[in-house]
Amino acid sequence: MPPAPSALHVLEHVFGYTAFRGPQQDIVEHVAAGGDALVLMPTGGGKSLCYQVPALLREGTAIVVSPLIALMHDQVSALVEAGVSAAFLNSSLDMDRARAVERALYDGELDLLYVAPERLMTPRFLDQLDHLRDTGRLALFAIDEAHCVSQWGHDFRPEYLQLSILPERYPSIPRIALTATADRQTREEIAQRLRLEDARRFVSSFDRPNIRYTIVDKQDARRQLLGFIREEFPSDAGIVYCLSRRKVEETAAWLCEQGVNALPYHAGLPAEQRAEHQTRFLREDGLVMVATIAFGMGIDKPDVRFVAHLDLPRSIEGYYQETGRAGRDGLPAQAWMAWGAQDVVQQRRMIDESEAGEDFKRLARNRLDVLVGLVEATTCRRQHLLAYFGEDAAPCGNCDNCLNPPQTWDATDAARKALSCVYRTGQRYGAGHLIDVLRGERSEKVLERGHDQVSTFGIGAELDEKQWRTLFRQLVAREYVAVDHERYGALALTDLARPLLRGEAEFLMRLVPERDKRRSKRPARIDIPGGIPTTLFDRLRAWRAETAKERNVPAYVIFHDATLREIAVARPASRDELAGISGIGDRKLDAYGDAILQVIAETN
Known part of the structure; x- marks a missing residue:
C-alpha cells in the first residue's frame, strides 16, 4: 500500500501551490489528525484550503456546510478543475441529478460534498451520514460562513443552530468552523452554539493591506460615486451597496445611463433575475453590482476592484465583511464610502422602530456608534478597524486619513x-x-x-x-x-x-470634512507589474475567457489573474517550467498546459 500523501504534496500537486500561507499548515495538520478547529481568517486568506486539503488527506468524504448555492457551485467547479471528486446537494438539482450525487456519496466516490444546513439536517441525509460513519468513510465536517450561527449578526441563519447535533451524533469526526469576520462576542457565540468550546482556535490578522479605505462627506453621492468609478476603475468589477431596494434600482439605472455597466440585486427581485444577475457578475468582466446586503456573502470573485457604500452600513463588522469582498486576489483594491449625518439618524430610527428586543437594540446602537467613530476619525482608519477586532496596528499609509491628514x-x-x-x-x-x-x-x-x-x-x-x-x-x-x-x-x-x-x-x-479639493494620491492602478508584455497577458485572458465559456464556469475557476500574470512574466517554454507557476496543479497542467504554451509561442 503506497504511503499517504503529505499536506504539502497535496497542496502542490492538486492546487498548484508550493507553500502554505500563515497558519494554513498548522490548521491543515491539526484537522487532518482529527482535531476540531475554529478558524478566523480574512477574506482572501485561503480559508477553503484549510478544509479541502485535510479532506484529501483523510479517508472518506468531507461534508462541507455552506449557506449559498452560488458559492457551492463555484467551489465545486474549481475543485473538479483541479481533479478533485467533488459535488453539491442543493435545491438547484433536479431529482435525478440529486439521486446520482447521493449514490456517489453512498458508494464512497466523493472526496468532498457541499450541502446546505437544512439539507444536512433531514432524516434522509443523516441516515446517509450514519452509513458513512459506520463504514469508516466520513472524513470531517467543515462549517463555512460560521458567523451565520450568531443571532446578533445580519447574516443569521436559524438552520445553523441545528448543527450542534453533529458532535452528539458523530463525536469522533473532526469539525472545522470557518469565518472571515467575527468580533470577540461573535467568536464566543460560534464556539458555544456549535459546541466548539474545546476546539483549537486559529485567529489570523484581520488586516487586508491591499485595500485602501476612503470615506468622503456625502454631498451628491451618486455623482461622487460616478467620479470615483470613472477616475479609478472605469472598466473593472465592483460592488455598490445601498440600504434600500428602491435606491438600489434607481442607482443601477442611473449608472447605466451614465455608461457604467451596472446591474441591480436585492431580495425583492424575482429569484430568476437575482440568479441571472449574480451569474453575470461572476462570469463577466467589468460589471458593477448595485445591491443591498442580500448580495455578497460567499461571493468568490477574486477580481472585484472596489466596494462602495452609498449608505452607512449597520455595523463596523458589516463594513469589514462587505469591504472584504474587494481584492480577494491580493492586488490593490479600494473601499469607498460616502456618508452624512442623516445616515446615522436613519439607522437609529430603524433600530428604534424594529421589533427586536431591548438587548438587541442596545447592542445595535453601540455597534453603530463604533462605526460612526470610524467615519469621524482623524487618524488611520485601518487602526480603528483592526482595533475593533482586538488587533494593534501602526498607521497604514494606505487610507485617506494617512494620505491626506484632515484638518x-x-x-x-x-x-x-x-x-x-x-x-x-x-x-x-x-x-x-x-x-x-x-x-x-x-x-x-x-x-x-x-x-x-x-x-x-x-x-x-x-x-x-x-x-x-x-x-x-x-x-x-x-x-x-x-x-x-x-x-x-x-x-x-x-x-x-x-x-x-x-x-x-x-x-x-x-474640523470640517474634506470637500475633495485636494486630489488624493491615486491608488495603485491595476497596471501589469514587472514589465509584463501586455499582449501576452491579454491573449492569456482571452484564451481563459473562451475556455471558461466552453466549460460553463467563471473565468477565475480556470486560472486567477495572478497565475496568468506570473505566466506572462516567466514565459515558460515547457510543461516542466509551466508546472512551477503558482496555481497550476497536475490536473490543470494536463488539461491546459499545451494550450497555454501555444498561446505563449504565438505571442513570441
Missing part, C-alpha cells in the same frame, strides 16, 4: 469636561444624560438625580448637543470611555482617560 480642532478641553462629567455622575449614565448635565439642561432626570449640583453642571454650554454626541462617540471609539452593556449603555472611564484628565495628552477631532 482638526483641539477638543482637549471639551474632552476633559466630558470625562469629568462621567466621573462626577458616578459612571452610571449614557451620553444623553451626560450631555444634559454638561449643557446645564434641568431635565427631570437631571433634577431627580441631583446632577444640577455637580461641579460639571453647565460647564459645556458652548457646544451644542450634536457636537457633544460627536465627542462622546469619539471618546468611545478611541477607548477613553467604555460602554457598559449590562447597565443600558452607561459610560465608564478607562485607564486611557487618566493622562487626558491630568493634562498629559491632547484630543484632536476632525
Whole structure:
C-alpha cells in the first residue's frame, strides 16, 4: 500500500501551490489528525484550503456546510478543475441529478460534498451520514460562513443552530468552523452554539493591506460615486451597496445611463433575475453590482476592484465583511464610502422602530456608534478597524486619513469636561444624560438625580448637543470611555482617560470634512507589474475567457489573474517550467498546459 500523501504534496500537486500561507499548515495538520478547529481568517486568506486539503488527506468524504448555492457551485467547479471528486446537494438539482450525487456519496466516490444546513439536517441525509460513519468513510465536517450561527449578526441563519447535533451524533469526526469576520462576542457565540468550546482556535490578522479605505462627506453621492468609478476603475468589477431596494434600482439605472455597466440585486427581485444577475457578475468582466446586503456573502470573485457604500452600513463588522469582498486576489483594491449625518439618524430610527428586543437594540446602537467613530476619525482608519477586532496596528499609509491628514480642532478641553462629567455622575449614565448635565439642561432626570449640583453642571454650554454626541462617540471609539452593556449603555472611564484628565495628552477631532479639493494620491492602478508584455497577458485572458465559456464556469475557476500574470512574466517554454507557476496543479497542467504554451509561442 503506497504511503499517504503529505499536506504539502497535496497542496502542490492538486492546487498548484508550493507553500502554505500563515497558519494554513498548522490548521491543515491539526484537522487532518482529527482535531476540531475554529478558524478566523480574512477574506482572501485561503480559508477553503484549510478544509479541502485535510479532506484529501483523510479517508472518506468531507461534508462541507455552506449557506449559498452560488458559492457551492463555484467551489465545486474549481475543485473538479483541479481533479478533485467533488459535488453539491442543493435545491438547484433536479431529482435525478440529486439521486446520482447521493449514490456517489453512498458508494464512497466523493472526496468532498457541499450541502446546505437544512439539507444536512433531514432524516434522509443523516441516515446517509450514519452509513458513512459506520463504514469508516466520513472524513470531517467543515462549517463555512460560521458567523451565520450568531443571532446578533445580519447574516443569521436559524438552520445553523441545528448543527450542534453533529458532535452528539458523530463525536469522533473532526469539525472545522470557518469565518472571515467575527468580533470577540461573535467568536464566543460560534464556539458555544456549535459546541466548539474545546476546539483549537486559529485567529489570523484581520488586516487586508491591499485595500485602501476612503470615506468622503456625502454631498451628491451618486455623482461622487460616478467620479470615483470613472477616475479609478472605469472598466473593472465592483460592488455598490445601498440600504434600500428602491435606491438600489434607481442607482443601477442611473449608472447605466451614465455608461457604467451596472446591474441591480436585492431580495425583492424575482429569484430568476437575482440568479441571472449574480451569474453575470461572476462570469463577466467589468460589471458593477448595485445591491443591498442580500448580495455578497460567499461571493468568490477574486477580481472585484472596489466596494462602495452609498449608505452607512449597520455595523463596523458589516463594513469589514462587505469591504472584504474587494481584492480577494491580493492586488490593490479600494473601499469607498460616502456618508452624512442623516445616515446615522436613519439607522437609529430603524433600530428604534424594529421589533427586536431591548438587548438587541442596545447592542445595535453601540455597534453603530463604533462605526460612526470610524467615519469621524482623524487618524488611520485601518487602526480603528483592526482595533475593533482586538488587533494593534501602526498607521497604514494606505487610507485617506494617512494620505491626506484632515484638518482638526483641539477638543482637549471639551474632552476633559466630558470625562469629568462621567466621573462626577458616578459612571452610571449614557451620553444623553451626560450631555444634559454638561449643557446645564434641568431635565427631570437631571433634577431627580441631583446632577444640577455637580461641579460639571453647565460647564459645556458652548457646544451644542450634536457636537457633544460627536465627542462622546469619539471618546468611545478611541477607548477613553467604555460602554457598559449590562447597565443600558452607561459610560465608564478607562485607564486611557487618566493622562487626558491630568493634562498629559491632547484630543484632536476632525474640523470640517474634506470637500475633495485636494486630489488624493491615486491608488495603485491595476497596471501589469514587472514589465509584463501586455499582449501576452491579454491573449492569456482571452484564451481563459473562451475556455471558461466552453466549460460553463467563471473565468477565475480556470486560472486567477495572478497565475496568468506570473505566466506572462516567466514565459515558460515547457510543461516542466509551466508546472512551477503558482496555481497550476497536475490536473490543470494536463488539461491546459499545451494550450497555454501555444498561446505563449504565438505571442513570441
